[in-house]
Amino acid sequence: MSKPKLATIWLDGCSGCHMSFLDMDELILEVAERADLVYGPLVDAKEFPEGVDVTLVEGAVGSSEDLRKVREVRERTRVLVAFGDCAVTGNVPSLRNPIGPRAVLETVYLEKPTHNAQIPSQLVPELLEEDLPVHAWVPVDVYLTGCPPSAARIYECVKRLLDGEAPETVSEAVAWKFG
């Protein structure tokens, strides 16, 4: 029997959750043993593969590209984990919501720069009107809160899911706090 497929993806967030994931120390070897890490910032794969068992989604959905990715991930994943506060609530990236994307772009690219002030329009995805949690767009199976979630809780969550535990019981087991 082949090993379950594990993927991670980094959307609108600071990558702190991925850092925390790496912070598992030697336990990461156990995860590597238990699963095939098929996609993520740590893996050299261009395309998000089909038939993934568990995907950890870090970050909120802030741009058209984030949205395209998260929909693709949802289609190709059995158990989707909203990984960290940005994915769960929008968290820091969502601080822009009260003022809207236009104001953010103007402040960052037009008012603040000392030279060559212009809003980039090529090769960068468009910002969505609001920066929203993952479950605003696609169904989420497990919410792993924390900014970031501790390595121990990430391990706990991944291990249980790889063991085939139901997402509901995993959710209960790893429920913690925001922040």
Added chain:
Amino acid sequence: MRELGYRPDALIEVLHTAQEAFGYLDAQALAYVGDRLGVPQSKAYGVATFYSYFTLEPEASHSCVVCTGTACYLDGAGALVSAVAGLLAARGQEAAPDRWLSLEEVRCLGPCSMAPVAVVDHEVHGKLTPPGLVSVVESL
């Protein structure tokens, strides 16, 4: 205020009177009223902002109050509001400090049998159509 005996419970009555006299309640009026009635400033401000009848902004020269009670709503009060709002937008006067007209919505004025109803400068107009209300307003 003298009539009401400088009691804290007269706050709403006094604010009514002050608004009638000055058209709106500015910080000075609120501070004065609070002081004389023995009501803390923050409480006077809290009361003035709780009730929709009180306004902390200067009044426009004319007012158009569209009733959006149930009967009026069902009979097209929304279209009345948009028609006047459209007129205001066309005149570019909705945000000027010395505004020409204030457009407000109010919940049920009571003459439901005349729905939809609007009150233009304190005069009640019933069974209105959007062009009808616009012509009333334009004649001001």
Added chain:
Amino acid sequence: MSEVRTLQIDGKDVAARSDETILCAAEENEIHIPTLCHLEGLSDVGACRLCVVEVEGTPKLMAACTTTVEEGMKVTTTSERLVAYRRRAIEMLFVERNHICAVCVANNNCELQAHARNVGLDHFELPLMHPALPVDASHERFVMDHNRCILCTRCVRVCDEVEQAHTWDVAGRGTGARIVSDLGMPWGSSTTCTSCGKCVQVCPTGALFEKGRSISEPKARRPYLPYLVRVKERER
């Protein structure tokens, strides 16, 4: 004079004074009912609704902090329905303003955050409202961050009832309600604020805080309120 009443809370027979609230009676008997707007030493307003309990024979849920005990009362403090409703109420408090725990001065010292954890709230079903709210840092020592305010009015009550300055009150209504100082001007320009800091002390979240505090830095909780109230009562 108060008399003794006997009642049942969660099946346990308890005795209480006739002027005591259900919350009081429960606390004395080590039965913990979640609270947020309640704070010992301040009057109760029954606003946060977290402490609602079921009372046999009453179809309505009663706020434990404002309902006095009655002879023979049968009170249930925890049921599936109550837990679900409390959870929803906490969720509502989160979504109506910008509570971003990760960057909040009260992170790990916040009663709202603790409640969310206690009821296992791990995401919001309701969409976040993301209102644009100001942060008032005009006071020389303190800051009022409306993004974190849950309108529990502890600050309003402590300022009115204990400090008796009545600098704070609530303005507006509905989701537009805001805590204001004096005539809605910046806190720093308040002529009534004594800068006593009691409001900062009683704030359950990170809405009121001392300048210079960093995220997650524990705030010293000083249980001075019951003492102050006793002193005031003695004076009277």
Added chain:
Amino acid sequence: MSAAAPAGAQPPRASANVCQAASCLAMGSAQVCRALEAEVAAAGLDDVAVRRVGCLGLCAAGPLVEVPEQGRIFERVLPGDPSSREGLLASLKGEARGGRPVASDPFFSRQVKVVLERCGTVDPENIDDYLATGGYEALAKVAGSMSPDEVTSEVVKSGLRGRGGAGYPTGLKWRTVAKEAGAAGKFVVCNADEGDPGAFMDRSVMESSPHQVLEGMAIAGYAVGANRGYVYVRAEYPLAAERLALAIRQAERRGYLGARVAGTRFSFHVELRMGAGAYVCGEETALIASIQGERGTPRPRPPYPAASGLWGCPTLINNVETFANVPSIIVRGGEWFASIGTERSKGTKVFSLAGAVKNTGVVEVPMGLTLREIVFDIGGGLAPGRRFKAVQTGGPAGGCLPEELLDMPVDYESLTQAGSMMGSGGMIVMDDTTCMVDVAKFFMDFCRQESCGKCVPCRVGTHEMWRLLDRMTRGVASRWDLEQLESLAGMVRAMSLCGLGQGAPSPVFSTLRYFRDEYVAHIDEHVCPAGSCHMGTAEPAAAGVSPA
């Protein structure tokens, strides 16, 4: 001001009673009155009196003028149109023609008037008119020859229940307040903050017979041992407030209010307090806060105002219509009152009929009449070509009742069982062009704007329910949104602090109960069956919250 005949003069042969209530006034009935006076004088009809009276009921056809001697009501008597007065003038001359015959017209003949007895017959600005029709007799009788307990017993016997909404037995409430010690005094408060959109009965009563309300309050004051009363009138009713203020002054001058009521040792002072635009102040604890000059935020009950109300004193709060019933109960007896209506809902109820019904206006019917009788017989049904869909009762805390319930008797219990409520008496008829999801959204928008913001279930819950309903009416909602709506509705009803929040989900519940198919059509098919919602082309994956 009034054309009431001076004492000793010949009573007029005929009179033109011109309605001076808000709705007819807005159509120009003050000018009609003046024009009529001139025309009557010009025609040399010196035995005809032109009188200013209160509401004649059929507001749809105003300005209204009644010629009681001929039993006829003339409609749309317009100030600028002398031809609209031809039939009326002929009638005043003694010809029986034109107008609407009161005796045979079901709008008038099916009504039973207790509260509205004097509406449209007395000049609301003249206490003599009120006195001439037996006004203040009940108060004089009570203060002169009855014990407080006898008064309360009479009210208990009548079976009168609160007309403001919930239907709490009035006599019981009086007894509770009467039993309180009230060392620092007691208060009687008249709740005239008629805030339900689409309800205007209380306005009509205050504008048409203000003394009747004051008399009821004074009797209540005597019964419960209170010497001070407040009438809390909503700011949107300036005419009602003006007439009440005038009535208070007149009654004080004549000794029916003030230090020695009707020459007895009982004193009762009434003050008028104006609201300032806050629906929640109809809730009794919020109303108390507002009278005290505070923000109108409710507080948890108990303690009930009967034990601790205004300034902590025992306080009796009843609404306008409840008080207006009291003088008749005293004069004619509780048993007489109890003989009208049904087993558990005694007496009559005043309704304001509005919406898609022909005869909009104010009507008073015995409890237990069916909705069909009210809407179709009295109300005259709908405009030709329109189909009845629902009738909304009870305001924002009430519900929408469908066609299959038209034969339901109108009483407190039946309405509550059907998922609506009696409320204060607003009745809005809706036809097939009205979308029930949109109606639910309308009421939720109202509640969200009127929520005081004190408790979180109401403050946030009404906003969230409105948002979900708004999504539905725009055609972008999912089944998940519907689930959320139902879940929120249950939570807000159970958890809110006061009646506003507890009642806010009711229109949602009742429309879901009777018109669920309309919700489903909006969600599954993006179609508004009534054709009133502007359904945009479905947004690409709207940012709703999807299920876990």
